[in-house]
Amino acid sequence: MAPSPTDRPQRFPFAIDGTYRLPARAFGVHHGTAWVEVGEHTLEARFGPWRVRTPLSNIAGVETSGPYALARTIGPAHLSFADRGLTFATNGDRGVCLRFTEPVTGIDPLGLLRHPGLTVTVADPDGLAALLRGDGARNDDLEEEREEQAAEDHLHTMTAAELRALADERGIAHASSLKKADLVELLETDLGDDLVEELAPER
Template identity: 55%
Template sequence: MTRFEFAFSRAYRAAGLPFGVNPRTAWAAIDGDRLSVHFGPWRLRTSLDNIANATITGGFAFIKTAGPAHLSLADRGVTFATNGERAVCLEFHRPVTAIDPMGLITHPNATLTPSDPESFLAALGGDLPEAS
């Protein structure tokens, strides 16, 4: 298993604490052909072959991304952000569950903030397009 810690800015760390999001509870792991993301009480799990695309992104507004997991009302994507500067956006072939413990809401994409986005992309492997 390869584990990727999340990169926390000071402001995002403070905003995440009331929701149980901190450096011990926010990370991503690649284990064989599976991706697991932990973000405080929220979880996302999928097979690596379900990842259609992975790109480096960033420049997020604090108010829209800090604190708990965020659901985009525009496209149902989920955001697990611990900083606003650099993240990885994953697009899925088949939507995944994450924000809703009942599994009623599914997400066609997820954004997360590993401390080393380039190494995270490399560990995903395969022929995923990489853009920044």
């Protein structure tokens, strides 16, 4: 899996349930110290004194999960004795489970223990999962494709007179003597990257 990088770091705060609030504070976990940040190349999760930092390229899988047992999530960071997975939890409802290609450090300050997975109960689990899966980038690409197609369709439905007027505006010589098909082809080439800017329907 190759998550899509984001130009600006995006931070996802944790959703802290009332039942979890005081036990979390006892370990230094509160809104100011509990978040997941996705940068251009790295993911960093902070949970009070505990931190996980890893390259986005190390994320092998992302899925939403929950609910969780109170005893396995409340209070400090929790280590699974079954698979050494790490949990940063501030509620028992929903979160995001990350799987890593190479296990990461987190609960042990000396880095002797390594974790193949991390669960985080951020306030927007679907948003974090979508970002890490690259859904947001794919949606942006699809939107750009739709805009380009709409602009091209608009160009092809313009009348010959409208096409000649546009060609004149852009300083294309001998536009008045060209056929519609030739005008469309010439304008597509001339507009290039400006096609959407000039001809998007909403404009």
